[in-house]
Amino acid sequence: MHSRKFEIKVPASSANIGPGFDVLGIGLNLFLVLNVTVDSSAIKDKSLNFDVHNCLITYEGEGAEDVPLDSDENLITRTALYVLRCHNIREFPAGTFIHVSNPIPLGRGLGSSGAAVVAGALLANEIGKFNLSRSRCLDFCLMIERHPDNITAAMMGGFVGSYLRELSATELERKEIPLAEVLPQPAGGEDTGLVPPIPPFEIGHHIKYNLNKKIKFLTIIPNFELSTATSRDVLPSAYTRKDLVFNLQRIAVLTTAITLDPPNPELIYSSMQDRIHQPYRKTLVPGLSEILNSMSPNTNPGLLGICLSGAGPTILALVTENYSEIADEIINRFKKNGITCTWKLLEPAYDGATVTEL
Numbered sequence: 144m145h146s147r148k149f150e151i152k153v154p155a156s157s158a159n160i161g162p163g164f165d166v167l168g169i170g171l172n173l174f175l176v177l178n179v180t181v182d183s184s185a186i187k188d189k190s191l192n193f194d195v196h197n198c199l200i201t202y203e204g205e206g207a208e209d210v211p212l213d214s215d216e217n218l219i220t221r222t223a224l225y226v227l228r229c230h231n232i233r234e235f236p237a238g239t240f241i242h243v244s245n246p247i248p249l250g251r252g253l254g255s256s257g258a259a260v261v262a263g264a265l266l267a268n269e270i271g272k273f274n275l276s277r278s279r280c281l282d283f284c285l286m287i288e289r290h291p292d293n294i295t296a297a298m299m300g301g302f303v304g305s306y307l308r309e310l311s312a313t314e315l316e317r318k319e320i321p322l323a324e325v326l327p328q329p330a331g332g333e334d335t336g337l338v339p340p341i342p343p344f345e346i347g348h349h350i351k352y353n354l355n356k357k358i359k360f361l362t363i364i365p366n367f368e369l370s371t372a373t374s375r376d377v378l379p380s381a382y383t384r385k386d387l388v389f390n391l392q393r394i395a396v397l398t399t400a401i402t403l404d405p406p407n408p409e410l411i412y413s414s415m416q417d418r419i420h421q422p423y424r425k426t427l428v429p430g431l432s433e434i435l436n437s438m439s440p441n442t443n444p445g446l447l448g449i450c451l452s453g454a455g456p457t458i459l460a461l462v463t464e465n466y467s468e469i470a471d472e473i474i475n476r477f478k479k480n481g482i483t484c485t486w487k488l489l490e491p492a493y494d495g496a497t498v499t500e501l
């Protein structure tokens with residue numbers, strides 16, 4: 144068999160953008176990269192330790208100390224094994240090398256898990272030559288990460304709004320199967336040979352918005368992790384009509400406000416206010432309320448809007464200038480709460496995830 148090489152690149156993403164909880168997301172130009180080689184002759188080399196699923200993973204970058212490298216434990220390859228098994232393929236082809244290079248910090252609200260899941264689905268699609276459309280790949284991803292904002296932004300790129308369609312009772316049964324039954328079980332868990340739940344078709348629907356290209360995305364990244372699960376646990380299960388209307392009004396305005404040229408800072412700033420998730424997450428991110436309440440286009444020229452990125456703890460600021468001054472002010476406010484940060488100025492990743500044959 145000929146050896147085959149390809150590269151998968153998936154952008155980081157920021158979800159919610161203020162009022163768009165579980166709806167809005169933007170792909171950002173910080174890319175998880177997989178370099179994949181499939182070479183069956185490599186299995187003759189006894190110095191190479193392929194795992195039980197024929198896979199050898201190497202990893203550099205964010206998470207290098209913690210991320211597991213067994214293919215049934217690593218989120219990227221577990222997702223790929225799930226998609227392969229839905230197509231009756233139980234393992235990777237003999238001699239599958241995957242080198243992961245990851246600059247996306249884990250558990251910070253920059254969509255690291257969304258990027259990993261998207262990379263896994265695209266990996267299986269390439270390995271199995273399934274020719275699945277982007278939208279079908281998204282269905283598989285949504286069986287794993289069950290809200291569409293990061294996943295859609297990572298797969299499709301740009302600034303997107305998405306929702307999950309109403310599923311029929313039988314479809315819903317498949318979609319709500321516990322994650323443990325979707326993903327292959329780690330640590331040599333017995334392979335029952337069963338086909339895992341196949342996703343219903345077109346679970347997610349999305350639209351890409353235009354975006355004024357002058358807007359840049361400043362991310363201030365605290366030095367601690369906050370898992371999405373923990374950050375969702377603090378949210379209430381019901382909201383008042385007043386709070387829902389507050390967010391609906393703002394999201395309707397925001398999605399057009401960020402297309403206007405020149406950008407209108409007051410409009411963007413006020414339409415990025417939120418009452419659905421940020422007020423509850425302040426207990427998990429020391430300094431969050433102070434940062435969100437004290438900085439505005441009036442106090443900080445160049446700032447258009449400010450919010451928690453995804454489930455946090457990263458702060459996302461939409462900016463047109465004075466990047467380092469704005470970053471320094473946020474960093475200093477975190478510092479008063481004993482938190483150190485790094486920052487990155489990012490641009491939208493308009494194309495989303497890409498696969499290149501090498």
Ligand SMILES: Nc1ncnc2c1ncn2[C@@H]1O[C@H](COP(=O)(O)OP(=O)(O)OP(=O)(O)O)[C@@H](O)[C@H]1O
Binds near residue numbers: 243256259453455
């Ligand atoms: N490159 C990767 N390889 C393997 N596993 C990863 C990778 N990136 C993320 N993960 C897994 O995803 C977990 C982080 O997911 P989590 O949803 O908590 O945070 P996030 O995706 O970074 O933030 P958010 O969803 O708020 O944007 C990590 O602890 C790890 O288990």
Ligand SMILES: N[C@@H](CCO)C(=O)O
Binds near residue numbers: 159164292375420
């Ligand atoms: N919308 C999600 C994004 C994080 O995955 C949340 O805020 O919990």
